[in-house]
Amino acid sequence: MMGSPLVMIILLLLFSVVLGVVVSCYRFDTKAEILESLPRRAATFAIVVSMFAVVAYVLSAVVLMPAA
């Protein structure tokens, strides 16, 4: 069953923020350092996953489509 794209984006953002928190906390020990690196790490993960999603979607609509 396919979910709503908007909900999927919100869930991806949630996962990216938690991943960013864990990685930043593992790398740094102070509040300032953690907060400074958190947005960059979360955004990097979210963007990379989104790019993979776009590539997968395009491939599914072109060469991987059974009727293509």
Next chain:
Amino acid sequence: MTTQDLAPCESTRAQIASTVWFSVLIPGLGHFLQNQRNWALFWFALCQSLLIGGFYLADYTQFDYGNPLGIGGNTIIYFLIPEGGNFLTTQLFARMYDSIEAGGRYPTEIPWRNLGYVMSAMSGLLSLFGAAHAAGMASRSSVKSSHANRMLNPGTAALLNLMLPGLGHWKTGRKFKGLILGSSILTLFIVGMMLGDWADFDRQRHSYYWVGQMCVGAPGWLSAILSESARFTSVLPYQDVGLLFTTSAGFFNIVASLDAFHRAEHDVLLLDTKSTEVRK
């Protein structure tokens, strides 16, 4: 001074390594070799009673989720996670008993199966964290400063994280880290459970994902027991996302526990450096 600059000396590292190996082999053995007999008895009794009790309650069906690894038909190691954290007893029981379900081909009604799974998994995980506790004791005892014993054992910090994500950081004075890590991991776990309608915490359905879910620690163990009766009534749109979230939360908690150990050990070693500087 960075964390990388601070490390226990070579002999202490060797002692920590042997302590960890012996503790995984038999819970409490690492403590025993450090003359910590009360702790040795505690870890041994806790881990073995949970494992044997868990096997008994689930009628040894845990062995349906393991694989014998060996050469030429001879089993050398029975691979079973997370029970394998309590290594020797798991190996012994794998040779003594078979699952009464005969590899899951004839499913039977076992009333306490889920509780048995949770207990045996707790034994494996606690055995590993008991090894961390013994390693923390070895690390702390190598420090010359008289204040070292007042510092939190690094293994205790890791263990507290297993009890409640973030608690180990909180107890070492890293309150912001404790709060942000704990709330993030628990939020991910709870959202994941909600997406799976609280019914996707099941070893029979996802035996490997279940191991990750168990790594969330006490909140996960409690959820596994409380959600036992929950069943799917339909295919849910975000069920797979929920499974990914709950499993990832468990693995993130392991990373957080490693960090709690590492930071607490850093504090102890830093104390040693300061006392050396004072002596100079």
